[in-house]
Amino acid sequence: MNNIKTKFSIRDLENLSGIKAHTIRIWEKRYNLFKPNRTDTNIRYYSLSSLQKLLNISFLNKNGYKVSKIANLESEEIPLLVKEIALSKDSSNHAVNLFKMAMLNFDKALFLSTFNNLVNHKSLSAIFYEVFVPLLENIGLLWQTDTITPAHEHFIFELIKQKILVHTDKISKVSQIKNDGEIYVLFLPDNEIHELGLLFINYELTQRGFHSIYLGQSVPIDSLKYLTDYYGKIIYVSSFTIKPEKEIINDYLIEFSEKILQNSNHSLFISGRQAIHIEKEQLDDKITILDTIKDILDSLDSTNQQAG
Template identity: 65%
Template sequence: MINDVKTKFSIKDLENLSGIKAHTIRIWEKRYSLFQPNRSDTNIRNYSLTSLQKILNISFLNNNGYKISKIANLEEEEIPILVREISENINKRTKAINDFKMSMFSFDQTLFDSTFNNLMIDYSFQEIFYSSIIPFLNDIGLLWQTGTITPAHEHFIVELIKQKILVSTERAFSNNIVKNDSRTYVLYLPDNEIHELGLLFMNYELTNKGFYSIYLGQSIPIDSLEYLTDFYNDITFVSCFTVKPEAENISDYLEELTRKVLKGTNNKLYLSGRRTQDIDTKNLNEKILIKGSIQGLLDNIELKT
């Protein structure tokens, strides 16, 4: 819906996006005339997409040693030029996160692609994901909680990130021969869980390291997992519980899964995600491993091989 597209931002939005306190932005605005906010009928400030881009650039310069007084003396068109020059030499990944934010707010796939491709010149896909994409996704979580972004923004950028993971996974699959097929990794999300970026990246990492993995994706019922046990003898199921199962249902879910796909087998279940905090680990089946992150699970997989 076009109404979901956000083109006006509060001073709190600018604070959330740039990391610069609203009080500081007001001082800079008054002392250096860096921004020209619009005002509503009730005299409340709101800022344009252009102002958002400017504050992100100013934040980048300020974090790289430029005093605000010096930035204020730059011509309007000099600021993005200086940002580009600095980003070519230092802190390229920090600049990339700002550009990812800008591509999200302006729905600019070209900017996203050029930023990503520029990172690929110097870094591997894994390095980009851990040092740029994950911090960016963490920022998205905060922006969502504070109402700074809309569903349109989130869906747009998440789909672009998915595309990069899928392309990298396909490339890894073509370039790598399965080195270890004694254990099968089955990656899935439980019913009504749709947050799959972490799981997609996990699938990429497994594929890139030569493991045999089956990616099932979103919203998979336990009965479908049970079906796979007829085909493979040693399965490590991998999942990420972000919003599902709900806290009151998670114990019942794990009990059913243990009964149907783990009990009496060599199978295991590896879990990460926010919802795992709701799991009572005191009586947890020894076949279930919980880690706080995808990286934690990957580290455990590498140790076990």
């Protein structure tokens, strides 16, 4: 069973804060900022409060405060100063740290309060690019280094997903479809479940008044083919995060081209980590590979303007 994590190695602190382990040790010895505990077998570990303190110190340091000055503050003064700076500045870094703490503690209330504070000052698009994207990139590293468990990842992903869905539902009730000629079909390939980026693209397309059909996770190519019976021009959009595997990704795209794109007005836009394994010289000219979600949206906007 996955429990709340309360003990952290110095490598955990490094991964979570971005501060090198060597630097943490120097701060610990020189300024007495942290007091690690020891297990029965004499292995050093740090508490959750030490992690919170390190995240706050890191935040203050990035905002111009010298560690020597921070060390002279009382422990209760540090979070108050962090809050004061975060309120006076457009501080996305602090929000990322709060979301990390919410994830580690499975603390839904902290997630919601942090998100609500952000949404009072930023659009969902700004929150996604400035806060969620850096957070998700960091979570990928934390998962790979065993700092967090899949349970932590799923917890935070589902909360972000809920917020994107709520905002999409709100704008879909008031926005009108501007161009019904082009249909955007958003899907993930077989066994691909990482859909946050795709959900955000769907939100942005809905906000722009485009006609989008969201199919979601793990959609077989043959199922996509049925849509071609209904629409003459489909722009398929997908994200390859862990699937298809590099050994089969090019065969997947060949099959997609043969079944969906050939002799049609349809096209496919792809982003995601797995896209680096695509052999672009053999790629169908109706398939476009882009690096980021923003690149995808910019390209779709450009395509739509040219069509208009």
